[in-house]
Amino acid sequence: MTMLRSRLGIMMFLQFFIWGGWFVTLGTFLGSNLSASGGQIGMAFSTQSWGAIIAPFIIGLIADRYFNAERLLGVLHLAGAGLLFALYRSDDFTAFYPLVLLYMILYMPTLALVNAVSFRQMTDPAREFARIRVWGTIGWIIAGLVISFVFSWDSGASIEAGALRYTFLMSAIASLLLGLYSFTLPATPPRAERGSQLRDVLGLDALKLLRDRHYAIFFVASILICIPLAFYYQNANPFLADIGMTNPTGKMTLGQLSEVLFMLLLPLFIKRFGIKLTLLVGMLAWSLRYLLFAFGDADGVAFMLLVGIALHGVCYDFFFVSGQIYTDARAGEHVKSSAQGMITLATYGVGMLIGFQVAGWITEHFANAGATDWQSIWLFPSLFALGVLVLFALLFKDRQGSGVSTDR
Structure with missing residues (x-):
């Protein structure tokens, strides 16, 4: 073994x-x-x-x-x-x-x-x-x-x-x-029946989850929060290199190290504080990290940039991973796999597609004559994530208040 x-x-x-x-x-x-x-x-x-x-x-x-x-x-x-x-x-x-x-x-x-x-x-x-x-x-x-x-x-x-x-x-x-x-x-032969319906393959049965108002709110928030996520993937490395940070790619691995740490803490946090607060902390971390990027630099306040990078574990685990856990709990037994496929398609597919387009437009708008206004670029996703957080806090309800809801 x-x-x-x-x-x-x-x-x-x-x-x-x-x-x-x-x-x-x-x-x-x-x-x-x-x-x-x-x-x-x-x-x-x-x-x-x-x-x-x-x-x-x-x-x-x-x-x-x-x-x-x-x-x-x-x-x-x-x-x-x-x-x-x-x-x-x-x-x-x-x-x-x-x-x-x-x-x-x-x-x-x-x-x-x-x-x-x-x-x-x-x-x-x-x-x-x-x-x-x-x-x-x-x-x-x-x-x-x-x-x-x-x-x-x-x-x-x-x-x-x-x-x-x-x-x-x-x-x-x-x-x-x-x-x-x-x-x-090791050999991993196919398992699916060749006659399986297309709706089973694409997970369309999981769309019934959207009839639940609170899951639908979470679903839309997941797509919207992908816009700030796209800014990180697209702009973080060029930003760090442009402002003169040495070895930016190596230092960005702090994000993956924190991802491992917060992955271990996530189950304890959900159990203690509930899924809604967990998701809100994840969204708040997105807003905070971009605020740190907006006002940090590679010289006197480089620590702000490093903290922003290290927040990746909170940003990703507390929203996207906890969202997968919430989706699994809300889905019926026969659509659990389909539900995961649906939320992945919505976030990494539709959400990120929109996010990269928006990040491209905003970046191009604030890049003039070879100079890039990085502060304005980073303030946009920071305020956007904060807006999603406020709407989510007002509209979403965690039915059990602690742990993950399982009632349907």
Whole structure:
């Protein structure tokens, strides 16, 4: 069992090393090396959302019916390695965009595939999965540390010299390794019946949850809070690099470290204070972190930036992870999986798609003559998150007041 867990841990490590190896620095690379506008950078980040929207079709209509999960995982990562290499060689945004769009359409389904391979080998997923999934977070952290502290690709002169291009080459090599490694993983044959209805595959039965007024309020808030989330993914690394913070990508791994810590604290917080307060704390953390970004700088008050980065664990875990827990509790037994698919599609698909577009427009609006008004850029998502928080506090009701509601 220990050997199997190690093999699955290696899979998770590579899966998220690949993503963290280029996605964090994408905005900096596009702005500095391909002269992309704010709108174009938003388009590039939006490919994640298009991938999330299309992923259920690939998994539900293909993987769950016809192919072993580990084999499809291998094929997608081998194809991804070729696309990442092509991105490494791209010289302008016109050539770059279709390649990154196709790559994310292939990559996003692999997130579900690595989970499927893992869960099928476990006897007690609730106890075992966290020990395996944490290696994915470690992979993301290591990728950031390699970029900043081993190769220094994200430091001033290196950025100007185009060194961030090598992040795609590094990720391509890791994708090639995972593609080949996937074929050695335990067999994970399809389980779904080939005659399953499309509504089952896409989780449409879970839409009945929206008849509950309070769940519908949570659902809309989840989509809206993705707008501030998109600002972090799209702008944090370019912002830190632009104001002169050294090794910004490595320092951003503080966010993943805090994510692990607050993931452990989350169940205790929900049990003690209830789901509503947990969600409100998550939204407040989004507003606070952007306020810290707006008034912090790389010199005298750099601690404000580091605190803002470290708040990522509260921002993400206390809203998005607790939201998944709340969704699971509200869903009936027969639509639990569909409900998770629905909320994931709404947030990483629709919500992030809107968020990246808004972040692109706002960033472009406050970038004039080569100078970027970062304070105004960060104040927008800070105030937006605060507005969502106020509306949610007024309209949402946690029926039990403590723990997670289960009455339907």
